[in-house]
Amino acid sequence: MNLGRKIIPIIAVTATAASLAACGGVTKSETDNGPKSLTVGWNQPFYSINDQTGTGNNVTNANISYLTNSQFNYFDADSQLQKDTSFGTYEKVSDDPLTVKYTLADTAKWSDGVPVTAADLIFGYGANSGNFNTVGSDGVKVDENTGATTAPKGEAYFNAAAAGANGFQYISKFPTISDDGKSVTLVYDKPFADWELDFFNALRTPAHVMAAEALGIKDADKGNEAVIKAFQDKDKASLAKLANFWNSGFDFADTPKDKQLLVGSGPYVISAAKKDQYVTVTKNPNYEGDHKGKVDQITVKFYPDATQALQALKNGEMSAYEGQATTDSVKDAEAKGLDMHRGLESTYEHIDLTVNNGGPFDPKSYGGDEAKAKLVRQAFLMAYPRQEIMDKIIKPIVPDAKLRTSLTTFNGAPGYDEISAANGSASYGAGGAEGIAKAKALLKQAGVKNPVVREMYDKTNPRRAAEYALAAAAETAAGFKMVNLGDGDWSSKLGNKSYDAIFFGWNSTTTSVLGSMANYVGKAGSNFQGYDNPTVNKAYADLQFTTDPKEQISLLKTIDTEIYKDAVTLPIFEFPGVVFYDSKAIGGLDPAYLSPNMFYGYWNWTAK
Numbered sequence: 001m002n003l004g005r006k007i008i009p010i011i012a013v014t015a016t017a018a019s020l021a022a023c024g025g026v027t028k029s030e031t032d033n034g035p036k037s038l039t040v041g042w043n044q045p046f047y048s049i050n051d052q053t054g055t056g057n058n059v060t061n062a063n064i065s066y067l068t069n070s071q072f073n074y075f076d077a078d079s080q081l082q083k084d085t086s087f088g089t090y091e092k093v094s095d096d097p098l099t100v101k102y103t104l105a106d107t108a109k110w111s112d113g114v115p116v117t118a119a120d121l122i123f124g125y126g127a128n129s130g131n132f133n134t135v136g137s138d139g140v141k142v143d144e145n146t147g148a149t150t151a152p153k154g155e156a157y158f159n160a161a162a163a164g165a166n167g168f169q170y171i172s173k174f175p176t177i178s179d180d181g182k183s184v185t186l187v188y189d190k191p192f193a194d195w196e197l198d199f200f201n202a203l204r205t206p207a208h209v210m211a212a213e214a215l216g217i218k219d220a221d222k223g224n225e226a227v228i229k230a231f232q233d234k235d236k237a238s239l240a241k242l243a244n245f246w247n248s249g250f251d252f253a254d255t256p257k258d259k260q261l262l263v264g265s266g267p268y269v270i271s272a273a274k275k276d277q278y279v280t281v282t283k284n285p286n287y288e289g290d291h292k293g294k295v296d297q298i299t300v301k302f303y304p305d306a307t308q309a310l311q312a313l314k315n316g317e318m319s320a321y322e323g324q325a326t327t328d329s330v331k332d333a334e335a336k337g338l339d340m341h342r343g344l345e346s347t348y349e350h351i352d353l354t355v356n357n358g359g360p361f362d363p364k365s366y367g368g369d370e371a372k373a374k375l376v377r378q379a380f381l382m383a384y385p386r387q388e389i390m391d392k393i394i395k396p397i398v399p400d401a402k403l404r405t406s407l408t409t410f411n412g413a414p415g416y417d418e419i420s421a422a423n424g425s426a427s428y429g430a431g432g433a434e435g436i437a438k439a440k441a442l443l444k445q446a447g448v449k450n451p452v453v454r455e456m457y458d459k460t461n462p463r464r465a466a467e468y469a470l471a472a473a474a475e476t477a478a479g480f481k482m483v484n485l486g487d488g489d490w491s492s493k494l495g496n497k498s499y500d501a502i503f504f505g506w507n508s509t510t511t512s513v514l515g516s517m518a519n520y521v522g523k524a525g526s527n528f529q530g531y532d533n534p535t536v537n538k539a540y541a542d543l544q545f546t547t548d549p550k551e552q553i554s555l556l557k558t559i560d561t562e563i564y565k566d567a568v569t570l571p572i573f574e575f576p577g578v579v580f581y582d583s584k585a586i587g588g589l590d591p592a593y594l595s596p597n598m599f600y601g602y603w604n605w606t607a608k
Contacts (some may be wrong), residue, residue, distance in 0.1 A: 014324045036607040038586060040598070041309050042325030043359055043461065045276045045302040047492075050250035052128060052526050053205050055147040056493055057161035057218060059347070059507050059595055060302075060379055065204055066596045067298065068264035070108065072199050073498035075602055077592040079511055081196070086289035087116075087265070092195075096263060105287035108283030110206050111262070111269040118177045119207035119224035121184040121199070125175060127158040128202050129168030129488035132239055132338050137523050144496045147487075148248050155241035159247045159524040162202075163520035167192035167544070174232055181224075190545050192550070194512045195381035201509065205246060209260050214238075216244040233348040239441060267293045267595065276302060291603040294588070298602065304460040304488075306332075306333035310580060313338060319607070321597050322598040324463040325578035327396035333580050338490040342397070344411070345577035346508035347596045348404045349467075351384055352569045356530025357497035360480075361568075377567040379402075380453065380501070383439035383478035385470050386572050393466055397576040404571035407563050408516045408556045410508060411574060415553035423560035428570060430472055439478035456499035459486025467503065495528035502528075505575060508597045513543060513552050520563060529568055536562045584608060 015430070019534070042063060048056035051065050070087040083089070087108045093099040108116040126132050135155040142149055151157035168201045170192055175187040186344050188195065209225025214239060215230075230238035247355045250261055253275035262270045267289065269282035280299040283292075301318055303309035304330035309321045323329075333340055353361040355373070363373040386403055392402045404411065405420035443449070453475065457464045466488065472482040485499050493499070507514055518525045522532030536559050543555040563569065579591050579598045588604035591597050 004455045015208065020296070023199075031034075035296040036294070037299065038295050038320075038605060038607050039299040039318040040586075041303050041312065041318050041323070042598075043302070043304055043306070043309075044458075045253075045304075046255045046273065046279050046300070048251040049264075049270070050204050050246065052161060052246055053203065054149070054159045054161050054495075055248070055492060056251065057526065057539060059505075062201070062507075062509070063266075063599050064270070064279055064300065065201070066599055067266060067268045067300075067602060068111075068262075068270060069134060069204055069266045070101075070291070070325050071201060071203060072102065072587070073196070074200075075510060075592065075594050075600075077590045079592070079594050081511070085288065086291075089512060090196075090199075093185065095191065098191045098195060099185060101183060101185045102119075102199065103183040105289075107259045108265065109288065110208075110265050111284045111286055112260075113286050114206070114208055114220045116265055117207070117224055118184045118226045119120035120203055122175060122228050122231055123179070123201035123205065123207040123210060123242075124199060125168050125171065125184075125186070127205075127243070128160045128162050128166060129171065130163040130171070131169060132162065132231060132234065133157050133163075133243075134236055134239070136445060143490065143495060144307050144498060146248075147492045147494060147496065148251075151240065153430045154240055156236060157247075158243045159525070162518060163525045164523065165514055165525065167195050167198045170544070172206050177228070186200045190563060191547065194510075194514050194544075195546055197512050203265065204428065206263050206265075207265055210246065212240055212260060213249055213258075214241040223286070242454045252339040265515075266296065267291050271297075274526075278302065293603050294606050298605070304458075305462060305591055307462075309325050310336060310338065312569055313580055313582060316343065316582075316585070320579060320581035320589060322577070322579045322591075323515070324461055325397050325576055325580075326393065326463045326466070328462075329580075330397050331576065333578075339581050339583045341579040341581070341589065341591050343575075343577050343591070344401065344593070345575040347505040347575040347597075348410070349505050349572040349573065349575065350407075351381070351471075351501060351503045351571055352447055352529050353380065353567070354497060354500050354502075354529050355568060356372065357500065357502040360453055361406050361500060362530075363466075366448075372446045372558070374567055375442050376451055379439040379442035379446070379478065380480060381428055381440060381567055381570045382435045382473050383431060383480070384428075384435070384570060384572075385431035385572070385585055386428075387432060388470055389467055390573055392470065393463060394573050394576055397578060401573060401576060404574050406556075406560055407569065408560050410514075413511065414549060418498065418553060419560050422557050425560075425565040425571075428564070436474060436478045439475075443479050450479055450481045452483060452501045454483040454485045454498070455501040455503075456485040456487055456490050456493065457503050458488065459492050460488040495530075497530075503572070511594075513556065514540070516541075520559070529561065531563075531566070531568050533562055533566060 044060040051061040088104040090102045140149045150158045169191045197291045207227040208223040211217040217223040254274045269284045271282040272280040278301045363370045366372040406426040450530040538560045587606040588602040592600035
């Protein structure tokens with residue numbers, strides 16, 4: 001789980017107002033029906049406005065992008081797809097071949113006043129498709145500390161998180177652009193199951209800004225033309241420059257000096273940011289869509305420690321907070337008299353094993369012996385104390401929480417029970433004494449003694465620290481030698497092969513049947529394990545072109561079963577979603593099951 005041209009000045013934020021917003025203060029003018037502001041909290045600091053790259057693809061970044069960008073459609077609190085016609089419309093023109101026409105509304109504008117045009121759609125398609133990369137993921141260097149990719153000089157590589165998992169890759173014919181530059185028509189080589197979600201979240205980086213930053217073209221119209229031409233002509237030199245900037249140019253945690261990086265198409269625009277502390281968004285004066293906010297300014301403060309967050313909430317420094325709730329934080333909130341919205345969320349915790357780093361789970365460590373490496377992986381997952389984690393950390397928050405059993409779909413979704421019953425998930429049990437005994441037997445069968453496992457997780461997160469303590473104790477009892485690689489910067493190190501096991505959350509933003517594809521297909525954008533199974537790859541490839549629901553479930557069943565059989569990952573629990581808030585300070589909260597959870601419907605928030 002990011003974001004020249006000349007910027008038309010945004011609403012000015014004075015030093016006094018900005019500092020008050022950052023600390024949650026309320027000015028006298030606000031009490032006199034003047035400007036309204038809210039301060040809310042999240043558990044992980046923001047670090048990039050382009051959440052579409054492999055490194056920026058993180059929920060905390062997506063939250064800010066959600067506040068500052070518009071799109072053709074979105075999911076409501078009940079996980080139903082809704083259309084935002086004030087941004088644009090789309091229609092399926094033909095089924096054979098699948099042809100879809102997107103038309104931008106006159107009200108679709110960037111915050112610098114430049115209209116959203118076909119150039120932006122072309123850039124979204126081009127960057128996320130993978131079709132314009134001149135080198136593959138195996139041909140780029142990955143920074144071990146930041147996860148940033150560097151392509152060989154002159155080569156183009158768009159490090160898109162969705163690469164290989166959307167329908168854009170099956171559009172070989174260059175899209176048709178209308179004469180007025182407001183419409184783009186896509187013709188797919190094959191029918192694609194999730195075509196309606198291809199542009200979902202894909203329009204984060206304005207084409208004219210990209211042209212200014214990467215190509216040095218300051219005029220917006222000329223810049224848009226240059227971007228279209230670069231993709232249309234497959235101009236390698238220009239694409240290389242565009243890709244290099246897109247991959248990391250929108251990564252920032254403090255307010256950037258280059259204000260062009262802040263341009264968005266949504267109701268709000270970033271006006272201030274301080275690393276590890278907060279991001280403040282202010283009303284976008286050029287926004288003309290349907291989701292105009294009721295408050296003038298929203299500050300998102302970052303509190304990895306829920307105890308500090310709840311105290312700030314109690315002190316009136318903010319109005320709402322969503323983090324990773326713990327038993328202690330719920331008890332603390334009850335003691336403080338805070339309001340809570342409780343339920344499960346689509347994000348689920350999972351433990352992944354790295355299979356390509358020469359570690360204990362990699363066949364190369366055993367002379368290429370796949371069977372031995374698999375036994376070691378099975379042993380580790382057998383011992384993983386899933387039920388203990390559930391009982392001690394999750395159920396006290398949401399009593400009816402259950403172990404997650406599918407890797408490809410979520411609880412309550414069509415086919416979840418059927419897939420779970422057939423995928424082999426039950427064979428892993430839930431850890432405990434029985435799991436530890438089975439793990440010991442598997443290690444003995446493999447002939448491997450005390451394998452060293454370096455496990456990474458977010459050490460700044462209290463819930464995850466508690467999870468690691470339980471997991472380390474169980475795995476040690478099973479015969480593994482655990483090395484604690486807890487790291488606050490864990491997300492930037494995903495896929496760098498420095499760890500053997502990692503647990504974190506996969507977040508669902510849509511109901512797409514292909515939502516898990518990028519996690520498990522070889523060389524896909526979010527496959528950080530090095531996992532590559534031909535059967536899984538083929539099943540996902542077939543799923544992309546399958547529209548019959550029964551056939552989709554059958555393919556998902558195949559995928560789930562194969563991944564479980566390979567023992568490379570294990571789902572643990574769906575996140576207990578708890579939004580802590582002060583009903584006397586904020587109104588309009590309507591948390592959604594799908595991401596962005598608490599932030600859904602921010603346009604209805606009110607400051608009381």
